[in-house]
Amino acid sequence: MFRDVATIVSTLLAAGALTVSIAAFRGQRRREDFELARSLHEDLTSGEVAQARDRLGNLVRSKGSLDPDQKRQAMTAYFTLLWCFERIDIGRRTLATSPSKRALHFLINSIRWHVEEWEKMLPEVRRRLADGSKEPDDGDSTKALGQLVEAVRDVPAVDTSQASGRG
Structure with missing residues (x-):
């Protein structure tokens, strides 16, 4: 009888340990997913990509022709922005494999305006270049930008102003 009780207790302890391990894994995965989404948004909105976006925005608003140096700088900015969208799309596809889609939706809603705006502006940038x-x-x-445009259209917009205390 003592063996049966010990077996039951061991089994329950093992099941409890497994449950705790699964919960810890899911929690860690969720934190990593949100960190990936946050870092992709930061990549798009800061540093050299922010400078590239500024340069390309000025290109679209200006009407003058580009001298060779300005054209080279604008071309560099253009590909800097496109390669950022490639990184974001790779991250988006990675987040899409997660059981919880919360971080994916967070990413999409964080980049929505940027993707929609650059979808409109890039044809003019290309023409100017x-x-x-x-x-x-x-x-x-x-x-990659085209795939992000589709993803943005597939995920409903979420009003985050209430959650952030703004509003």
Whole structure:
């Protein structure tokens, strides 16, 4: 009889340990997912990508022609922004594999405005960079932005002003 009780207690302890391990794993995964989403948003909104966005925004608003140095700088900014969208799309696809889609939706809602705005602005940037000649060879790089545009359209917008205390 003592063996049966010991077996039952051991089994219950093992099941409890497994439950705690699974909960810890899920909690760690959720923290990592949100950290990835936060870092991707930070990548888009700070540092060299923010400078690239500023340069390209000025390009769209200006009407003058570009001298060779300005064109080189604008082209660098263009690909800096596109490559950032590639990194975000890779992160988005990674978050899509998570059992909980909360971090994915957080990312999408954080980048929504940026994606929608650059979807509108990039054709004009491309036109300005071409300046009567061949447009930039960016087919592979623009695919990520297209995939992000689709993802943004697929995920309903969430009003986060209440959650943040604004409003």
